[in-house]
Amino acid sequence: MLPHQRPKQRSEVRQARLDDEMLLYYPPRAAALRLTASAAAIWDLCSGERTLAELTAVLSAAYPDAKDLRNEVAQVLETLVAHDVIEWQ
Secondary structure, three states: OOOOOOEEEOOOOEEEEEOOEEEEEEHHHOEEEEEOHHHHHHHHOOEOOOOHHHHHHHHHHHOOOOOOHHHHHHHHHHHHHHOOOEEEO
């Protein structure tokens, strides 16, 4: 992931909220992925408009007590990439 890249949800991904979690299904891979509440918050921001630094800034403002947020965002993005549910712009 390069500093200027912006993660974007793949349009083919289907999603459903389950209480405070999110379930993603990507038909081309016939794969499902369950996201925690914090991972779902990151997923919600993957619109192709923000870089990792910008995502972290938005989440830091929303969750000022969160620690090591940049690493958590990066790890979630790596997981989303590994499951092929986001693409980089």
